[in-house]
Amino acid sequence: MPSFLWATGATFGARTTVSPSLVKLADDRVAWFLAVLWVTGLLKIVGSVIGVGLVCRRGGRTGPLLVFCGAGAAVLLVWHGALFVVHGALVEAGVRSVAPDLAGLTSWYLWLWGPWFVLGGLAFAAATWRYVRRLDTRTQVRRCGAAGAIGALLLSLASMLTGIG
Missing domain, CATH: 1.20.58 (Methane Monooxygenase Hydroxylase; Chain G, domain 1)
Structure with a gap:
């Protein structure tokens, strides 16, 4: 998932598809933004579990x-x-x-x-x-x-x- 990848410092795929200000936050390793990326990744996992539960x-x-x-x-x-x-x-x-x-x-x-x-x-x-x-x-x-x-x-x-x- 891109959220986890970007939270670890890699910005593969982000430079051309995501706002430059967000890429800069990831590049600068801004703590609150990294936390948002990790939480976003976790929410995607939770969402997939909910989706499986619904079917x-x-x-x-x-x-x-x-x-x-x-x-x-x-x-x-x-x-x-x-x-x-x-x-x-x-x-x-x-x-x-x-x-x-x-x-x-x-x-x-x-x-x-x-x-x-x-x-x-x-x-x-x-x-x-x-x-x-x-x-x-x-x-x-x-x-x-x-x-x-x-x-x-x-x-x-x-x-x-x-x-x-």
């Missing part, structure tokens, strides 16, 4: 937690990817401008990263929906899914408004 045929006590996380992941990934696609489309159409050092990255975010995030979010949504359909206690599980989705949206909006994300 398993079991319900059990972890069902509501899986649905909460799956719905949250679906919303975050689709939202994040859609922002990349919309921003990239606006830049490509000339409606919005970016700093010259970011102009070359717009296509990566518009045509690769954005759609990739959206597809991942849709995959989580489909897996979560199928998982809920297989369970007997759908009402409680659906509430967990709704809470996860709303929580993820609020978290994303808060990070966007504060300039963190």
Whole structure:
């Protein structure tokens, strides 16, 4: 996973596809950014475990937690990817401008990263929906899914408004 690779100091693949300011943070070995990279890598592993859990045929006590996380992941990934696609489309159409050092990255975010995030979010949504359909206690599980989705949206909006994300 690129997050772990970049956290160890290698920036293979990052120089042409990621914002130069982020590459500089990795190159300069800024402690808080390295921590973010490690946490991001760990979250990707946790996400893969959740995804596998959602496609398993079991319900059990972890069902509501899986649905909460799956719905949250679906919303975050689709939202994040859609922002990349919309921003990239606006830049490509000339409606919005970016700093010259970011102009070359717009296509990566518009045509690769954005759609990739959206597809991942849709995959989580489909897996979560199928998982809920297989369970007997759908009402409680659906509430967990709704809470996860709303929580993820609020978290994303808060990070966007504060300039963190």
